[in-house]
Amino acid sequence: MVREAVGRFAGKTALVTGGASGIGRECCVALAREGAAVVVADLDAKGGEATAERLRQGGAESTFVPMDVTRADTVEAAFAAAAEWKGPLQVVCHAAGVESTGTVADVDAAEWDRAIAVNLTGTYHVGRSAVAALGAAGGGSLVNVGSLYGTVGTRNMAAYCASKGGVMMLTRAMALDHAAQKVRVNAVCPGPVRTPMLGRIFTGLRGHGVGVSDSGMNDIPMGRMASPADVAAAVLYLASSDSGHVTGTSLPVDGGASCM
Numbered sequence: 563m564v565r566e567a568v569g570r571f572a573g574k575t576a577l578v579t580g581g582a583s584g585i586g587r588e589c590c591v592a593l594a595r596e597g598a599a600v601v602v603a604d605l606d607a608k609g610g611e612a613t614a615e616r617l618r619q620g621g622a623e624s625t626f627v628p629m630d631v632t633r634a635d636t637v638e639a640a641f642a643a644a645a646e647w648k649g650p651l652q653v654v655c656h657a658a659g660v661e662s663t664g665t666v667a668d669v670d671a672a673e674w675d676r677a678i679a680v681n682l683t684g685t686y687h688v689g690r691s692a693v694a695a696l697g698a699a700g701g702g703s704l705v706n707v708g709s710l711y712g713t714v715g716t717r718n719m720a721a722y723c724a725s726k727g728g729v730m731m732l733t734r735a736m737a738l739d740h741a742a743q744k745v746r747v748n749a750v751c752p753g754p755v756r757t758p759m760l761g762r763i764f765t766g767l768r769g770h771g772v773g774v775s776d777s778g779m780n781d782i783p784m785g786r787m788a789s790p791a792d793v794a795a796a797v798l799y800l801a802s803s804d805s806g807h808v809t810g811t812s813l814p815v816d817g818g819a820s821c822m
């Protein structure tokens with residue numbers, strides 16, 4: 563990672579959930595490259611510490627804080643630790659999430675509860691702390707990582723689709739409720755992205771007897787999957803003042819898949 567001397571986030575502090583892996587980790591790298599001090603938050607302490615160390619090696623300021631998004635106490639403690647580390651937050655990127663495969667016939671109540679607890683209730687917990695922190699700082703930007711499958715849906719991922727559909731509507735509701743505090747709330751909605759989660763989704767679908775191609779590109783008009791960097795670029799647009807009058811939107815990053 564090479565840090566730009568002056569970036570869109572110079573002098574700003576960002577907290578990224580899910581920063582240990584995949585899209586969240588790429589968002590940490592991109593924010594740091596553009597000058598942000600980055601608080602890496604995740605359930606996975608080893609991976610989260612490794613991301614923070616990578617950013618520090620690249621010349622950025624970064625620290626890891628443990629967070630389980632399903633538990634309000636850990637989310638609140640992580641935001642408190644971030645404030646103690648660097649003062650007010652200007653950006654929160656919420657990328658922590660889990661996959662869930664199967665139809666409602668396949669998914670038992672425990673699996674349903676897990677998907678909703680992490681993906682939807684986790685967005686509530688993080689959103690609650692984020693609007694408080696960003697509002698106290700005089701304004702800021704919260705970017706949730708939703709999904710193409712929260713907009714158009716897909717087969718054999720019922721709980722995941724429901725959880726991500728909820729994330730999109732919660733994004734809009736928070737945008738309305740907190741606009742007066744100058745807190746903008748937006749989401750990105752990626753199609754398939756090459757991360758560890760995608761491999762687990764393919765394995766899960768095959769476990770339910772669903773054939774999937776390894777390329778996963780069959781239904782992507784632009785003919786390729788998104789990279790984590792594609793998603794991070796969209797997150798940074800929504801996190802930055804470039805999108806200063808944009809709130810409540812769910813931005814597809816799906817190579818055109820949601821147009822079909």
Ligand SMILES: NC(=O)c1ccc[n+]([C@@H]2O[C@H](COP(=O)([O-])OP(=O)(O)OC[C@H]3O[C@@H](n4cnc5c(N)ncnc54)[C@H](O)[C@@H]3O)[C@@H](O)[C@H]2O)c1
Pocket residue numbers: 579580581582583584585586603604605606609629630631632657658659660661680684707708709710751752753754755756757758759760
């Ligand atoms: N990979 C895709 O194809 C894809 C597509 C659309 C949306 N998304 C969404 O992007 C986000 C990031 O996914 P990814 O592909 O980078 O996956 P990933 O598995 O690489 O990363 C997810 C991260 O979230 C963390 N996490 C999981 N549960 C947590 C919890 N309870 N508390 C705190 N952290 C927790 C994990 O430790 C991990 O670091 C997720 O919300 C996912 O639903 C992914």
